[in-house]
Amino acid sequence: xxxxxxxxxxxxxxxxxxxxxxxxxxxxxxxxxxxxxxxxxxxxxxxxxxxxxxxxxxxxxxxxxxxxxxxxxxxxxxxxxxxxxxxxxxxxxxxxxxxxxxxxxxxxxxxxxxxxxxxxxxxxxxxxxxxxxxxxxxxxxxxxxxxxxxxxxxxxxxxxxxxxxxxxxxxxxxxxxxxxxxxxxxxxxxxxxxxxxxxxxxxxxxxxxxxxxxxxxxxxxxxxxxxxxxxxxxxxxxxxxxxxxxxxxxxxxxxxxxxxxxxxxxxxxxxxxxxxxxxxxxxxxxxxxxxxxxxxxxxxxxxxxxxxxxxxxxxxxxxxxxxxxxxxxxxxxxxxxxxxxxxxxxxxxxxxxxxxxxxxxxxxxxxxxxxxxxx
Numbered sequence: 001x002x003x004x005x006x007x008x009x010x011x012x013x014x015x016x017x018x019x020x021x022x023x024x025x026x027x028x029x030x031x032x033x034x035x036x037x038x039x040x041x042x043x044x045x046x047x048x049x050x051x052x053x054x055x056x057x058x059x060x061x062x063x064x065x066x067x068x069x070x071x072x073x074x075x076x077x078x079x080x081x082x083x084x085x086x087x088x089x090x091x092x093x094x095x096x097x098x099x100x101x102x103x104x105x106x107x108x109x110x111x112x113x114x115x116x117x118x119x120x121x122x123x124x125x126x127x128x129x130x131x132x133x134x135x136x137x138x139x140x141x142x143x144x145x146x147x148x149x150x151x152x153x154x155x156x157x158x159x160x161x162x163x164x165x166x167x168x169x170x171x172x173x174x175x176x177x178x179x180x181x182x183x184x185x186x187x188x189x190x191x192x193x194x195x196x197x198x199x200x201x202x203x204x205x206x207x208x209x210x211x212x213x214x215x216x217x218x219x220x221x222x223x224x225x226x227x228x229x230x231x232x233x234x235x236x237x238x239x240x241x242x243x244x245x246x247x248x249x250x251x252x253x254x255x256x257x258x259x260x261x262x263x264x265x266x267x268x269x270x271x272x273x274x275x276x277x278x279x280x281x282x283x284x285x286x287x288x289x290x291x292x293x294x295x296x297x298x299x300x301x302x303x304x305x306x307x308x309x310x311x312x313x314x315x316x317x318x319x320x321x322x323x324x325x326x327x328x329x330x331x332x333x334x335x336x337x338x339x340x341x342x343x344x345x346x347x348x349x350x351x352x353x354x355x356x357x358x359x360x361x362x363x364x365x366x367x368x369x370x371x372x373x374x375x
Contacts, residue, residue, distance in 0.1 A: 007118035008044070010218070012052050012061075014120040022060050022126050029055075030105055031063045031117075034097040041065040066100050077173045088173070095172035095180065098151070099165040106161040113146065113155040118218050125214045129155065132210055135272075139252055142185055142206040147215040151178045201256040204266050211275050247273045248372040252293045259286045259358075259366065270371045276307070277368040282315070284361045288368070290354040295324075297375060298351050300344035301333065304370035313367035314339025317360035322351045330355055344374055 008031070015029060016022070022029070033044045045063050055061035071093065079088050098114070105112050111133060122128075129146060133155070136144070142160065147153030156164070167184045168177065175183065182203075189206055190199035250271055257267035259279040267288050269275030277288070306314035320341050321330035333354075334341045354373075358366075 007218070008048065009051050011115070011117055011119055012048070012055075015115075015125075016052070016055060018121065018124060018126045019055075019060070025126060025130050026109075027060065027126060028108055029061050030101065030108065031061070032097065032101045032104075033063060033065045034093075035065075036068045036071065038065075038068075064101075064104060066097070070100060071096055074173075080174050091176045092173045095168045095177050098177050099168040099172070102161040102165040102168075106158050106165075108158070110158055111155055112158050112161055113153065114151050115215065116150075116152055116217070119152060119215045120218055122214050122216075128210075128214060136208060140206065140254070141208050142188055143181070143208070145207070145209045147213040147217075148209075149213075149215075149217050151181065152217060153213065153215045154181065197258060201258060204261070204268060205254045205256055209266060209269055209275070211269065247370075249273070250371070250373045251296045251375075254291045254293075255288070256291075257286075257288045259288065262365070265367075267368075270368050273372070277366070277371075278313070279366040282358050282362045282364075282366045284358060286358045288356040288371075290373075292352060295350045295352055296373070297348040298373050299346070299348050300374040301341065301354065302343075302370060302372040302374060303336075303341050303356065303368065305336070305339040305366060305368050307367055307369045310365075310367050313365045315358060315366055315368070316362050316364070318356060318358050321355045321357070322349065323353050323355075324350055325352050328352070348375070 012029075031048065033041045035041050035044065042065075045065065048061075048063055049056065052061060056063070074089050074092055077088075077092065079085070081088075083091070102112065113129065125146075132144065132146075142156065144155040145153065146155060164181075164184055167187075168180055171180055171183070174180075185203055185207060186199060189202045194202070250273065253271070255268045255271045257277065259267070259277065260281045261267075262278040262280045265276050265278035267277045270277045271290065279286070301320060303320065306312065315336050316339070318336040318341075320333045320335075320343070322333050323330045330353075334343045
């Protein structure tokens with residue numbers, strides 16, 4: 001039994017530890033055995049059936065093997081990225097693999113999450129995914145990260161799968177799959193004439209990030225012959241105790257920022273109360289803009305920067321403004337003092353947009369740890 005075959009059994013063991021919640025949510029795990037040698041495909045399928053056949057009987061596991069005729073002849077395809085032939089052929093075929101899998105899965109459920117055959121999952125991962133998606137199901141988004149690693153733990157709505165699969169098939173020889181994923185996201189929201197900073201800000205509104213990770217990459221033997229894959233996520237925790245519920249509930253909004261974002265600590269995570277915004281560079285005029293889906297009645301706002309373990313990462317000079325309509329003018333709401341702004345009034349204001357702006361450049365980093373709309 002090869003090491004790769006051992007990986008898939010370990011991965012299934014890890015995923016099915018959460019079987020109760022998988023069954024409860026009517027979820028389905030689909031394994032695609034992408035080896036084009038029919039004998040090898042049958043061998044892997046039989047191995048899975050022997051070790052996990054009970055899950056096939058329960059209806060929570062399916063195995064598919066694509067027919068070799070579905071794949072184009074790659075030997076004469078134009079090489080890209082100056083990759084050696086073996087890597088070029090491997091990543092091009094992988095894009096076709098993923099496109100076929102997504103096409104198959106597009107009618108199987110409401111959401112789709114991409115995993116690999118050599119990962120482990122944190123405890124109660126299925127409950128956590130369900131809870132997170134439930135909170136944002138009515139928002140406008142394209143992708144949710146449940147892991148920062150490559151294509152692992154990326155969740156999409158199933159009604160987006162066919163379009164993305166078509167995109168993969170159009171550009172399957174040009175780039176790796178995770179690059180194409182972000183190229184597709186850019187095509188959804190970055191319009192002609194928009195600069196890179198504006199595009200990144202819009203991308204942050206449709207690509208959501210959940211931390212810490214729910215999945216860890218465990219394998220070192222790649223499907224690319226001779227490649228050693230030592231990819232690990234240092235933020236992964238194997239217990240759900242590390243996953244916190246939101247500490248406040250803000251109105252639905254599009255949240256963008258021009259602050260540079262360190263790691264995955266974006267404006268949307270602090271707005272949703274599940275993380276922080278962390279910036280390694282603060283320039284005069286950098287801002288966070290919160291544009292509500294509907295006019296919201298707010299009595300105030302509570303924004304805090306810095307944290308006990310990062311007491312100096314505060315906004316030294318900043319203001320909070322609001323406007324009451326899309327075309328209205330911003331009005332000053334408050335100023336930061338000691339890295340914080342807290343405003344509360346007995347009467348509500350109807351607010352369309354909130355803007356937080358750094359009024360001076362500063363050398364120290366910025367960590368926004370709390371961003372709560374008060375109603």
